Amino acid sequence: xxxxxxxxxxxxxxxxxxxxxxxxxxxxxxxxxxxxxxxxxxxxxxxxxxxxxxxxxxxxxxxxxxxxxxxxxxxxxxxxxxxxxxxxxxxxxxxxxxxxxxxxxxxxxxxxxxxxxxxxxxxxxxxxxxxxxxxxxxxxxxxxxxxxxxxxxxxxxxxxxxxxxxxxxxxxxxxxxxxxxxxxxxxxxxxxxxxxxxxxxxxxxxxxxxxxxxxxxxxxxxxxxxxxxxxxxxxxxxxxxxxxxxxxxxxxxxxxxxxxxxxxxxxxxxxxxxxxxxxxxxxxxxxxxxxxxxxxx
Numbered sequence: 061x062x063x064x065x066x067x068x069x070x071x072x073x074x075x076x077x078x079x080x081x082x083x084x085x086x087x088x089x090x091x092x093x094x095x096x097x098x099x100x101x102x103x104x105x106x107x108x109x110x111x112x113x114x115x116x117x118x119x120x121x122x123x124x125x126x127x128x129x130x131x132x133x134x135x136x137x138x139x140x141x142x143x144x145x146x147x148x149x150x151x152x153x154x155x156x157x158x159x160x161x162x163x164x165x166x167x168x169x170x171x172x173x174x175x176x177x178x179x180x181x182x183x184x185x186x187x188x189x190x191x192x193x194x195x196x197x198x199x200x201x202x203x204x205x206x207x208x209x210x211x212x213x214x215x216x217x218x219x220x221x222x223x224x225x226x227x228x229x230x231x232x233x234x235x236x237x238x239x240x241x242x243x244x245x246x247x248x249x250x251x252x253x254x255x256x257x258x259x260x261x262x263x264x265x266x267x268x269x270x271x272x273x274x275x276x277x278x279x280x281x282x283x284x285x286x287x288x289x290x291x292x293x294x295x296x297x298x299x300x301x302x303x304x305x306x307x308x309x310x311x312x313x314x315x316x317x318x319x320x321x322x323x324x325x326x327x328x329x330x331x332x333x334x335x336x337x338x339x340x341x342x343x344x345x346x347x348x349x350x351x352x353x354x355x356x357x
Contacts, residue, residue, distance in 0.1 A: 099231075099257065099275055100197040101162035102190040108166030110192075112139065115169045120144050121176045128216060130188070130208040134201070137192035138185040138209065139165055140217075141176050148179040150346040153246070154224045156209055157184040158232030158239075160252075164191030171331060175227075178343050185209040187235075199275045206239040222246050222353030225346060228253055230301065230327070233309075234277035240286040247349035248286055249342065251293045252327055254301045255280035255308050263302060283313050289352065290317040291345045293330065293338060300327035318345065 109115055112123040126138040143151060155175050159168055165184045175182045187205045188195030195201060213219045225247040228236025233253025240248045254260050256278040258270040283290070290313045294306025303321075310319040320341045322334035331338055 095274060096196075096198065099161060100187075100189065102187070102197060103162070103164045103167065104190070105164070105166075105192045108164050108191065109169065110166050115166075115173075116141075119173045119176075121173055123172075126183070126212065128208055128212040130201075130204040132201075132204055134188045134195040134204070135193065136185055136188065136205055136208055137165075138183055138212070139172065141172050141182040141184070143176045143179040143181070146179070150343060150350060151179040151181075152223060153346045153350055154181045154183060154213060154219050155227050155249075155346075156213060156224055156236075156245075157182055157227045158187075158206060158209075158229070158235040159184065160230035160232055166191060174331065174335075174339070175342070178339065178346065180225075180346060183209065183213060199277055202235050203238050206235040207242065210239060210243055220353070223350070225249060225349055227251065230254070231277070234279050237279040237282050237286065240288060241282050245288050246353050247289045247291065247345060249291045249293070249345065250279075250306075250309060251338075252295065252298055252301050252330055253279060253292070253306065253309060255305045259305065260301070280308060280312050283309055286313065289345070289349055291320065291341065292317065293320045293322065293341065295322040295325035295327070295330050295334070297324055298327045298330075 112125060116123040121141050121143055124140040126140050127135060129135050157172070157175070159165065165186045168184060172182050172184055185205065186193040187197050188201050189197040213224060214221055221244055224245045226236040226240055226245050227249045228234065229251045230253060233250040236248060236250065257275045258273045261268055261273045262270055292306050292310045292313070294303055296303045306319070310317055320337065322330050322337060325333035
């Protein structure tokens with residue numbers, strides 16, 4: 061009589077392989093079905109400090125609520141922040157700020173006020189599904205929101221495009237780049253921005269095939285079509301969006317694009333850690349954009 065031990069061993073490996081494949085497939089299906097929930101993390105009203113008067117009190121700025129509609133009818137909410145003392149070479153410049161993928165504009169008051177103190181005027185808009193804005197976020201929806209904010213500034217508020225600088229932070233960089241390919245702003249600033257969502261997925265979820273990621277937000281493919289001056293700010297210690305993304309965007313932007321590296325700052329600490337460096341770079345960039353718009357060099 062003889063015994064064969066191979067079959068039970070093969071059966072164990074077969075079960076383990078099937079289990080791994082099923083688990084991987086389940087993860088893939090879950091990520092495909094809930095992709096938007098893994099990209100957009102909005103906080104709806106009333107989360108945050110929404111009393112604009114209280115936020116502005118003692119900060120040397122005024123803050124107004126603004127409401128306008130995207131081309132598909134979705135109502136959007138924004139804050140219009142202006143320095144009370146309109147003194148300084150950049151006080152007539154307007155920064156159109158597209159924030160990151162989490163929270164809402166009411167949680168970014170400190171950053172908004174810091175920009176106003178450069179000095180500059182600031183319009184920060186909440187995407188659809190964020191804060192007091194209606195709707196649900198999506199890639200195409202955010203692009204529509206960016207264009208709506210531009211129309212509000214240039215048509216409703218009568219701001220000369222030569223005075224508007226787009227600022228895209230993190231995911232907002234994709235909105236700003238897309239808008240900059242459609243309109244003619246005075247300049248484009250990208251802070252902690254990624255090259256594309258598939259590239260981000262490959263970094264954080266290397267087991268997910270990039271072709272399964274439907275949301276693209278491919279700034280790397282678009283930035284070469286932007287014709288205005290570009291400033292890119294990125295921290296070498298960014299734990300969310302790798303420093304390489306900023307460098308690749310800078311290379312794709314072509315000659316003339318500026319790059320400022322911040323040392324020792326996490327993804328959400330760029331201004332807190334590199335405040336003077338960041339503020340100086342922004343101030344110089346706004347001056348350059350203003351001079352170009354006025355026919356200077």
